[in-house]
Amino acid sequence: MTDVTPPYARIADALRRRITSGELSPGDRVPSTRQLAREWNVALATATKALTALRQDGLVEARPRVGTVVAAPRSRTAAPRRNRAPEPEPGTGATGGGELTRERIVRAAVALADAEGISALSMRSVAARLGTATMAPYRYVNSKDDLLLMMADTVLGDHPLPAPADAPDGWRARLELGARWLWRRHRDHPWLAQIGPLTRPLLLPNLIAYSEWMLSALEGRGLSPATMLDVNVLFYSHVQGLAVQWERETAARSSTGLSEQEWLDRQEGTLAQLTASGAYPAFARVLEALADGGYDLRLDELFESGLAAILDRVARLSGQP
Template identity: 70%
Template sequence: MAHFTPPYARIAAELRRRIADGELAPGDRVPSTRQLAREWHVALATATKALAALRQDGLVEARPRVGTVVAPRRRSHAPAAGRPTDGPGRELSRERIVRAAIGIADTEGLAALSMRSVAARLGAATMAAYRYVNSKDELVLLMADTVLGELRLPLRPDDPATDPATGPAAGPATGPAEDWRARLELGARALWQLHRAHPWLAQIGPLTRPLLLPNLLAYSEWMLRALDGNGLPPATALNLNVLLYSHIQGLAIQRERETAAESSTGLTEDAWMAQQQETLAALTASGAYPTFTRLIDALGDDGYDLHLDELFEIGLASVLDSVDRLIDRRP
């Protein structure tokens, strides 16, 4: 009986051949999922699976605003017995595995992350990585705690505050009862900048199942100290901390989804929107959505651009105004 090779595997094999033969050189864009679907007469999901297999092998990588490209060539080195390495003098470690995983998640999204893809990026065997990290779930937690450790917020009111986005603050942080709004704003902006740098961070767990990570608790400590001492009930203070966190998480999830969509389709956000123009024109011309059509038409040729940073600012101001009203109503 002839062996059946799945369509995605045949596509992946052909792309591997093109890369090996030099038809696709490092840095060259590989065909997008739509191009592969048309060329091979397969579904988009099949083409996506083929590219995912190449990413797991470390042969291609996603680059923001570019698409999926051939990854740089890596030399292979035989590790010394009992010492897994990815090159001479470069022994594997938990820290290097975590940093490599963060790099994959930052550029390709959390869905592209696997123990195999991390090992491939480091030039090591997959099983070697398991000597340092037990599972992908554990790896994601280590990644999250590592990037949350990048936050630079003082734990004491008299410590100088540092915002990862803007650098050191102008002066020492004030006590929570004296300037709670400035402290909450500093904490929210720092966390937003962190999520902008690492969009996958928004996917680490639901609000209803909080992760007891040391650096996540350190962030909550900062935010709760800002709220404490203002006469708010304990549950209200905890709820407000969660509300601000969820505002940031909710927007950041959209950045992660955009990263994943661009990685799987090879289309940038602008390219995808350009493909929707005909559909949008038909919907607005139908007369079924008069308010939407009027607002879009009022924007003229510039159209409407959805900016997550603007939504963050609107939401942050709204939440802080609500906190202000709660504090004013305290007994």
């Protein structure tokens, strides 16, 4: 007898069995949409639909920079909907009732990019996450590029900078606050580092508000307008350059299923060959010195070090304390 169970439901049932049997425990990562699509030979939208069904059952949840993980038992409030399509979120209009809104589309896209990286984002995958028709989001958003701009402006605007009257005293304190504000936004949403090159600045209201904050802190420091813009770019590129590593790690986890440490463990043989070759003596000596304690790449500490260096440079350029 031919199995008429939809592909997404077969995937969801297989993952459900792994969760209920205890093979996957609370907090464990479940396969990403890309892994599921590759393993089951289905479209990304089908894999997304399977994870959406489990999410609506309360069995899994998305965590920024981690991916989709098994939810704690207390989150499992819904009865399993075996072989039934994921129900649309209120107001999605997926079944003809209610109305899909631009804000819902944008928020769904943000959640997807936070969990699996920007490479997993498409109009189709967002529609699948919402449980709506594939073409439905196009009634509100023209393209993926437009969606990315809306996503960026939305997350930047969720936590606005203080009003001018509430700004700290002193140029250095204001620049520190602005840079740390931008760092936190990228830390929460690493895909922000991927949305556009520095040579083509995004004219988003909430990003312009950040530049306004930084440039106003630089006014009166004796810097030329070009130098003020250069300094603004330095702060932005410092944040972007470090934050892009989180986005790449999210994408790597999604595509390979390996954690950072698991990947490093698999490189031990290659690393040993390189250090033993004698071609890289300084590199080998540094690694040998770190043999006992190892080395952890701490992006937050690197951000603070770079921030202090840029601020010191601004002080020297202006010739003022």
